[in-house]
Amino acid sequence: MNAMIPDAVLLPAKACDRLMPMHMIVAASGHILHAGPTLQKLVPAGLQGKRLLELFESRRPRSPERIEDLAATPGGRLRFVLRDGSRTQLMGLALPLNKGRLFINLSFGISVVDAIAHHALTAADFAPTDPTIEMLYLVEAKAAVMAESQKLNERLKEAKREAEAQALTDTLTGLGNRRAMDEALARQLARGESFGLMHLDLDYFKDVNDTLGHAAGDHVLTEVAKVLREVTRAQDVVARVGGDEFVLLIRGVVASEVLMDLGRRLIAGLERPIAWQRRHCRISGSIGITTTDRYPRPDADRMLWDADEALYASKRGGRATVTMAEVPAAIGRASRRKRG
């Protein structure tokens, strides 16, 4: 062996304390002879003279019978849990000294963040070679960066919500949404144009959702949107105003028979079976219709209300039917009821 390399180094206890502030020397009897300054902080009542396994529960090796078993694990690796309220986890290394004594050096490992809070440790409690402080720095730096990213996410989400609120399209079907219909109604009425207003509510749609799931339901809704586009013209306005509710604004058409026929064709289209994963979904629809020419001064809320009433008459009448609104003669006054 190279004579320049000493085979033993004698270190004074004070030097060991500075190099390894979490070390201890344990007698063959299991009593602690000496403990480094950081370990002393962990056990304020003192370690010297106490039995090692009364202060620390050994997880590796599990329940050692004799103190020398601690140094008999592969590589002398240890895992301890501090027997106090904190249950601080420690990892370490045990090496045999002479006279059956053990030299044990401990560290916190990954549990260091909790340990520091519990035992009020400071940077001075760690050896300068110990990267624990760097680890704490990283934990805190990463948390700060995450917080910034989260703020960005929040702002993006908010911007998306705003954009959606301003949007006029129902994202699932590509039809207009309630906002689009409200704007179209207001526009047509302001211009004094006549139109027919159809309110459609799907029948048996809930069964599809309940038995085949929401993906099937979504598929059915997009197929419904296709049917609605087929039976209407480009200048008409079609909107999805609720889960399975649609409103159609048929421009320039007020003739009952034309609208009733359109409604019946629509229902026939809806009743074509819709394929979904080798199954067929069967739905239908109930429709209520009103027209601008039924009112001296047509009003959007009033018309929607009446179309809705007619729709429920269709539902009561056994579904899959079309009903024209019955508008009482005395409607010259303002709307009796406000739509909720």
Add this chain to the structure above:
Amino acid sequence: MHGLINRSIQVFLTETYGERAWLAVARGSGAEIADFESMQSYDDAVTGMILAAAERVLQKPRARILEDIGTWLIAKRQPDTVRRLLRFGGVDFVEFLYSLDDLPGRVRLAVNDLDLPAMELEEHAPFTYTLTLRGGPPGFGQVLQGLLQAMADDYGALAVIEQTAARPGLEVLRIQLFQTDYALGRGFQLQAPAS
């Protein structure tokens, strides 16, 4: 320039001089940016445009504004993230000064696209140090001057920091340390405060 730096300038101006001052700076800069995002990258020129506009709006020299930003980052900014992260550098001000050599590396560990100039601390005489910055954006030394002065206060040390050289890509600060335990300083615990 990294968004964290631009965002800091924005928050500094907003908190110190008010929302209206910031809007005047943003509008006057011609950068067409009203709000900086921390986790985004911006053209280097944008930072210069913002600082030039801040000089005009606040009627203050740029060096002064930059130094104030450095001080504010440590002494005023809430939460005090920058102050806490820097305090991990050492238990006293001298150790902290020596940790500056590692600062660009530490910063990169946290935010890998945030590049700081290379820093080198040298002790010339007892308690007299120079800090050399290489390859930083112009004016970085002034920010650091304010920041180090505030860190000295934070540690309770009495120190005077001045800039002795400022050339493109090379800035030098001189740090004269009179007393390490001049005042109590602000405390620092390893454990992060509950947020």
